[in-house]
Amino acid sequence: MNPRHVGWLLALVTTITVVMLQRDVGIARDETVYMSAGQRYAEWWVGLGKLQHGLGGPLITSVFGGPMGGGGNPEHPPLAKLAAGLSHRWFHDDLPIFGELTAYRLPSAILHGVLAWLVFTFVLEVWGLAEAVTAALCLLLLPRALFHAGLTCFDAPIMTLWFATIVAYWRALGIDSKKLPWQLGIAWGLALATKHTALLLPFAIGIHYIVLAIRNRDALFRWRLVATMAVLGPLVLFVAWPWLWLDPIGHVKQWLQFHATHVHYNFEYLGHNWNAPRFPWHVALVTTLFTVPTATLGAAAIGAGVWIARWRRGTNADRERAPVLLLGLSAAAAIGPFFLGTTPIFGAEKHWMAVLPTICIAAGVGTIWAARRLAVTFERVPARVAIGVVAGTIVLAGFCETVVSHPYALTWYSALAGGSPGGADLGMNRQFWGVSARGVLPEIATQPLGPVYSHDASPAWGWYERLGELPKGYPDAGNEAAGIAASSYALVIHEKHFNRHDYLIWKSYGTVQPLFVLRSGGVPIVSLYKRPPK
Amino acid sequence: MKKLLAAAPALLLVILSLWEVAAAHHDDRSVPDDGAWHRAATALRERAQPGDLIVFAPPWVDPVGRLHLGDLIPVEMAARMDAAKYGSIWELSIRGAHAPEVAGLTAATEASFSGVTLRHYERTPVKVVSDVLDHVAELHADRADRAAASLELAEVGFLPHRCIQIVPPANGAVTLTVPLTLGSKLVGYMGLADVFKRRDIRTPGTLEIHVGAASAVVTAGVDDGWARFELATTPGPQSVTFVAKAVSPDRSICFAAEARE
Helix, strand or coil, rough: HHHHHHHHHHHHHHHHHHHHHCCCCCCHHHHHHHHHHHHHHHHHHHHCCCCCCCCCHCCCHHHHHCCCCCCCCCCCCCHHHHHHHHHHHHHHCCCCCCCHHHHHHHHHHHHHHHHHHHHHHHHHHHHCCCHHHHHHHHHHCCHHHHHHHHCCCCCCHHHHHHHHHHHHHHHHHCCCCCCCCCHHHHHHHHHHCCCCCHHHHHHHHHHHHHHHHHHCCCCCCCHHHHHCCCCHHHHHHHCCHHHHCCCHHHHHHHHHHHHHHCCCEEEEEEEEEEEECCCCCHHHHHHHHHHHHHHHHHHHHHHHHHHHHHHCCCCCCCCCCCHHHHHHHHHHHHHHEEEEEECCCCCCCHHHHHHHHHHHHHHHHHHHHHHHHHHHHCCCCCHHHHHHHHHHHHHHHHHHHHHCCCCCCCCCCCCCCCCHHHHHHHHHCCCCCCCCHHHHHHHCCCCCCCCECCHHHHHHHHHHHHHCCCCCCCCCCCCCCHHHHHCCCCECCCHHHHHHHHHHHHHHHCCCCCCEEEEEEEEEEEHHHHHHHC | HHHHHHHHHHHHHHHHHHHHHHHHHHHHHHCCCCCHHHHHHHHHHHHHCCEEEEEEEEEHHHCCCCCCCCHHCCHHHHCCCCCCCCCCEEEEEEECCHHHHHHCCCCCCCEEEECEEEEEECCCCEEEEEEEEEEEHCCEHHHHHHHCCEEEEEEEECCCEEEEECCCCCEEEEEEEEEEEEEEEEEEEEEECCCCHHHCCCCCCEEEEEEEEEEEEEEECCCCCCCEEEEEEECEEEEEEEEEEEEECCCCCCEEEEEEE
């Protein structure tokens, strides 16, 4: 098989895997906002294309703007939401190929496939086929990334577009210096139009450029790279985001100000509930250690060692473009801010997932280096067999972790942590976004009709009813104590800071005994209470 | 030896991977299932007396414990001030954990049910002469201060506590006086209620306790949880005054106290 076809196959398998698995995953609290916003964005763009409306400011403001945290969702750039909205329109409304939720989530799934393809082609070009296949499979079998890729959110798409920018930059270093590397500007612009963390990319690329410029003794040795990023990137963001058309500087300021002063959501880490800085410097390190399969990490450690040894010998691949340095800087830019102690830590690994391609590529390189060394040492062992065995077992480990993590991957921790129960013992964050509430819907459906205090799943409740996941007759009872008082059933989605909701229910219902406790790996994730008869 | 060293990275990766395959499978099934809990709960029901304290360990398994035995745990017990007044404690634990309520005690009996360990502890309980929470209706305070206090089941330090909750004005104080029958000591706890308020309001709260000539001052910050205080008292009827102070508005200060023999 042509190696290029292998890449396409891996991309296809990745996308199909995400699409299949997300069907079991509940609706995330924020996802409801992004789906609704995406639907309106798509309607606006389609309407514009059909000349049904113009570029009027009030309409743009009502669709894309408004207050931060409002329905227009101006706190996040529009690309991923727009893609979700268009996908829903095309593949659910116009051509009913997918269910409503799947149609919204499809672009993220496709982008995850694109990421697998990007990783594959990049590694294929620099290191070889075996490394490329292993790296792409390690990427596919990252339980948390796979979970996030199945949501209508920005975290998996930005990982793809971040790495696309890195690859575009690396390719641009290899083309005729007189050609304009427009792909780089477009890729970065798309990344900017996806999530604000793309603003960290220039740190990685900038330092890499400076190193190469010093080597070349010419600060402008590839000035077109700088120009395309400086001009095309912001231009793509501007074109993609109609809200910026009204007040480019002012609205960019509002967007970034929102994230610079973002409220610190509660997040459990090593047994402590964190909601204010200073955060421990090691949050990103420990969380990554516990949320990437251990075998993949082991292989990545060997890969990193191989890179360092080759660097010292001056034998690293493609010395002119220094891809290893680029990958290292990409990872550092993605995860570095979380070592500062002031960057919000809620959401954990989803905010630094752009580090994952580097880890998986290192794993691919480390795995194949170790396997080839085995084959060279023991001549009776053919290289193919050695590669098959070593890479196969690493992939198998990732596969097993993925299987046990599904569908509650936010509760899952790797074998290094002791799995989900080990994570709970260590006081690692149980979950967020209320996704797991979906797991208690079948239990609710067996009960007499009545209003439900749906807790953190409140934004998703109407969706569940509309999608047929929950029969009619179990309406959302409302928020907090008033909602509990009006309810016949009450959910608590277990996170440390949500303990208070248990207590509110005990007070109202007069009992501490839940009717049902949903568990993942034995760890409680949702309690369902039923109001006792008076 | 050279060959072994050369092969070591590959062998290590294979061993690590196979270990992970086995560990992932094992970890996912390492927590006792409902059958084990049911058997342990049945054994407890056969032997426990009404009023015995039932605790679960580790804390994260508490919902499962309450699923099986919640009918034996009144809200007042679950939201207790502390465990000192319980002479008989049943602990159901998994994964070798112990509840803080049995720290320093030796189990009188122990039985295992497919991973759920049921232990029974006995000790001499403290004798409670009176409980402030039983006298909320008798609180003496001016009208504004009385309105600022209420009996609540609050989250303090991520745990449930029945308490008198006071929200003093910014840089102000709320004074409550309770007529109590005292023993030889007054033991209580105070803390800041509501995790969201603790996140948004970072300043501490203070509770002063005055009993005759004796007094104590407890200050709790946002991470201090349920802070204990104790005062030596003279047995007999006496008024106890609590003064709650905060520098920020909307600071929810919770306290509970028992007069003990």
